[in-house]
Amino acid sequence: MRHIISILLENESGALSRVAGLFSARGYNIESLTVAPTEDASLSRLTLVTRGNDQIIEQIVKQLNKLVDVVKLVDLTEGPHIERELMMAKIRASGESRAEMYRLVEIFRGHVLDVTEGTYTVELTGPGDKLDAFIATVGDESIVEVVRSGVTGIARGPKGLHV
Amino acid sequence: MELTGAEIVVRCLKEEGVEVLFGYPGGAVLHIYDALHVQDEVKHVLVRHEQAAAHAADGYARASGKPGVCLVTSGPGLTNAVTGIATAYMDSIPMVILSGQVPTKLIGNDAFQECDSVGITRPCVKHNFLVRDVRDLAETIKKAFYIATTGRPGPVLVDLPKDVTGARAEFDYPKKIKMRSYNPTVKGHSGQIRKATELLAQAKRAMIYTGGGVVLSDGSKELIELTRMLGFPITNTLMGLGAYPATDRQFVGMLGMHGTYESNMAMHHCDVLFAVGARFDDRVTGNLEKFCPTARIIHIDIDPSSISKNVAVEIPIVGSVPNVLRQMITILKEEGLEPDREALARWWQQIDEWRAIKSLGYRNSDTIIKPQYVIEQLYHVTDGQAIVTSDVGQHQMWAAQYYLFDRPRQWINSGGLGTMGFGLPAAMGAKLAFPDVDVACVTGEGSIQMMLQELSTMKQYHTPVKIVNLNNQYLGMVRQWQEFFYEKRYSMSYMEALPDFVKLAEAYGHVGMKIERPADVEGALREAFAMKDRTVFLDFMTDPEENVFPMIPSGGGQNEMLLAGRDAMKNRHEEGMILV
Numbered sequence: 001m002r003h004i005i006s007i008l009l010e011n012e013s014g015a016l017s018r019v020a021g022l023f024s025a026r027g028y029n030i031e032s033l034t035v036a037p038t039e040d041a042s043l044s045r046l047t048l049v050t051r052g053n054d055q056i057i058e059q060i061v062k063q064l065n066k067l068v069d070v071v072k073l074v075d076l077t078e079g080p081h082i083e084r085e086l087m088m089a090k091i092r093a094s095g096e097s098r099a100e101m102y103r104l105v106e107i108f109r110g111h112v113l114d115v116t117e118g119t120y121t122v123e124l125t126g127p128g129d130k131l132d133a134f135i136a137t138v139g140d141e142s143i144v145e146v147v148r149s150g151v152t153g154i155a156r157g158p159k160g161l162h163v
Numbered sequence: 164m165e166l167t168g169a170e171i172v173v174r175c176l177k178e179e180g181v182e183v184l185f186g187y188p189g190g191a192v193l194h195i196y197d198a199l200h201v202q203d204e205v206k207h208v209l210v211r212h213e214q215a216a217a218h219a220a221d222g223y224a225r226a227s228g229k230p231g232v233c234l235v236t237s238g239p240g241l242t243n244a245v246t247g248i249a250t251a252y253m254d255s256i257p258m259v260i261l262s263g264q265v266p267t268k269l270i271g272n273d274a275f276q277e278c279d280s281v282g283i284t285r286p287c288v289k290h291n292f293l294v295r296d297v298r299d300l301a302e303t304i305k306k307a308f309y310i311a312t313t314g315r316p317g318p319v320l321v322d323l324p325k326d327v328t329g330a331r332a333e334f335d336y337p338k339k340i341k342m343r344s345y346n347p348t349v350k351g352h353s354g355q356i357r358k359a360t361e362l363l364a365q366a367k368r369a370m371i372y373t374g375g376g377v378v379l380s381d382g383s384k385e386l387i388e389l390t391r392m393l394g395f396p397i398t399n400t401l402m403g404l405g406a407y408p409a410t411d412r413q414f415v416g417m418l419g420m421h422g423t424y425e426s427n428m429a430m431h432h433c434d435v436l437f438a439v440g441a442r443f444d445d446r447v448t449g450n451l452e453k454f455c456p457t458a459r460i461i462h463i464d465i466d467p468s469s470i471s472k473n474v475a476v477e478i479p480i481v482g483s484v485p486n487v488l489r490q491m492i493t494i495l496k497e498e499g500l501e502p503d504r505e506a507l508a509r510w511w512q513q514i515d516e517w518r519a520i521k522s523l524g525y526r527n528s529d530t531i532i533k534p535q536y537v538i539e540q541l542y543h544v545t546d547g548q549a550i551v552t553s554d555v556g557q558h559q560m561w562a563a564q565y566y567l568f569d570r571p572r573q574w575i576n577s578g579g580l581g582t583m584g585f586g587l588p589a590a591m592g593a594k595l596a597f598p599d600v601d602v603a604c605v606t607g608e609g610s611i612q613m614m615l616q617e618l619s620t621m622k623q624y625h626t627p628v629k630i631v632n633l634n635n636q637y638l639g640m641v642r643q644w645q646e647f648f649y650e651k652r653y654s655m656s657y658m659e660a661l662p663d664f665v666k667l668a669e670a671y672g673h674v675g676m677k678i679e680r681p682a683d684v685e686g687a688l689r690e691a692f693a694m695k696d697r698t699v700f701l702d703f704m705t706d707p708e709e710n711v712f713p714m715i716p717s718g719g720g721q722n723e724m725l726l727a728g729r730d731a732m733k734n735r736h737e738e739g740m741i742l743v
Binding site for chain 2: 066089163
């Protein structure tokens with residue numbers, strides 16, 4: 001099962017490598033990982049996507065909690081939540097396909113950020129599977145370059161994750 | 164008044180009540196050595212190799228229960244200590260390692276004797292710090308001791324750049340420390356404790372299985388009281404020996420790969436398993452698919468990640484062992500809960516039948532020294548009172564099997580990492596913690612040569628230890644596996660060109676003895692232990708091809724033990740060949 005784990009981490013040097021090191025040392029996989037400061041300068045928020053059965057996820061959560069730099073964490077996939085990822089893609093768009101590409105971007109509610117004679121550079125946000133769907137629809141032969149931010153997320157409802 | 168960083172380090176050690184520091188100087192820690200030189204409250208022991216500094220601090224911690232402290236320089240000083248740090252980490256030993264580092268402005272420049280100490284040690288410490296500002300120094304050291312000694316203990320490293328130990332700051336040692344990200348649970352969940360106690364009282368064939376956690380948390384007293392109230396059989400892991408007196412009738416011996424037949428059979432057939440401060444290690448469980456097939460399991464551990472890691476547990480209790488056990492004792496008394504005495508009597512009858520097999524029996528000889536006999540005599544000569552450290556291999560198993568440990572912190576060995584070379588420096592550390600107690604280091608000619616240089620430290624600091632070298636001229640455990648699983652192809656397990664250990668001991672200023680006949684074993688040990696103020700190296704020439712039995716071969720279940728004298732190859736599992 002795919003899980004999105006969101007972590008409040010002490011904003012100390014080396015804290016990120018403790019999380020990454022834990023995953024490699026214990027053989028867990030990381031599908032994506034994002035990290036940035038929060039409104040509280042002493043904390044970073046780290047969101048990671050991993051896969052595993054219940055027993056593995058339980059161990060991952062326990063092992064993460066054991067890290068001294070981890071202040072708090074939540075498995076977002078345990079409850080209702082919102083997931084977003086940002087993607088920028090450079091796609092081939094010339095001749096007959098140029099108008100078709102533009103329509104496709106609009107259907108996926110993307111924006112065009114840059115235009116050249118033969119390409120569009122577009123921005124899309126959404127859950128990971130929406131971005132996957134866009135890439136599949138455009139087709140490999142039309143993709144020049146893709147960058148994705150990795151998944152970030154937040155729980156639904158009035159409560160927030162803080163110290 | 165402002166102090167230098169180096170002076171702050173020494174003051175912190177005094178505030179923490181550190182009596183002895185094991186270390187080795189070098190460029191990056193010279194400021195600290197200068198500050199140590201002008202005081203005499205913290206005794207510094209100059210080891211001959213940084214690995215020994217870590218092992219000695221570790222041995223000191225295991226024997227005394229206080230955190231062990233060591234000090235090493237940057238680069239190779241730290242990398243040499245890594246084996247010792249990893250050893251302590253695997254066995255959850257409270258330790259603080261202070262390492263020198265190149266000045267902050269040179270960090271990352273590949274400076275002389277620079278290495279990424281925090282990066283290198285990250286996977287084998289409970290936590291580590293790099294101090295970049297002298298004003299953070301005292302608080303960081305306080306945190307290091309706090310983290311090392313609370314919760315599930317472990318080693319904590321503090322990396323100290325040379326400019327930080329040279330700079331000045333006000334010294335203000337925090338009385339208490341509070342960390343929002345680190346709050347170990349001590350008190351167990353009362354509902355879970357009640358459920359566990361009730362389940363124990365209903366058991367017909369209960370088994371108590373306890374590990375190093377009982378020793379680390381000083382929970383032996385509570386464990387003994389509860390075990391006697393319940394009347395259940397109890398086994399200790401290799402790390403847990405001594406937590407329950409080995410000479411007590413309810414003790415069924417160590418369990419696991421080289422545990423007794425009765426303890427492993429009782430594990431396999433129990434209906435309720437009560438695991439206390441133990442972590443279901445692969446050397447204990449054997450094949451997980453065959454582990455305790457009929458048991459409902461209760462598990463107390465201070466580390467939530469130890470629970471249901473290898474084996475799913477029905478009633479987990481996160482908390483400190485003595486704390487939880489005390490609550491269980493109270494519930495038993497208040498509710499007047501009693502186990503089913505008739506069922507228990509039948510269970511003991513079954514266990515006594517397993518016991519009657521005498522799985523630790525061996526055939527002694529008049530002509531060649533059996534290693535088991537040496538350990539039995541060591542037990543006899545020391546009245547079972549010595550602190551025994553060991554290295555790693557066959558001798559370690561024989562020491563665990565044949566020396567009956569009646570008190571916690573009496574048995575000191577590298578159980579998790581299995582570090583050859585651990586025994587001698589650990590013995591030195593234990594002797595410094597308890598100068599008046601006999602300390603024996605049970606070792607082999609392979610292990611002892613990994614840390615031999617410490618004989619020199621032991622001379623300098625006068626730590627009279629008795630070294631019991633079971634010299635079979637083989638890396639015995641390797642040879643045993645090659646005999647069983649590689650058709651006796653003894654690849655690189657024979658030790659040629661061994662030194663004359665008697666002369667070697669004498670060269671270091673100690674006493675050396677070579678013992679070749681069984682009839683001389685007891686006399687030699689008596690003579691050695693009578694020399695209270697000397698380190699004695701007893702080189703016992705033992706049966707080269709003696710094997711450790713009983714044994715659960717890899718891939719086997721706990722009910723599939725090989726006993727001495729039977730065909731060792733009989734129960735070989737193909738899947739076991741890929742396990743270690």
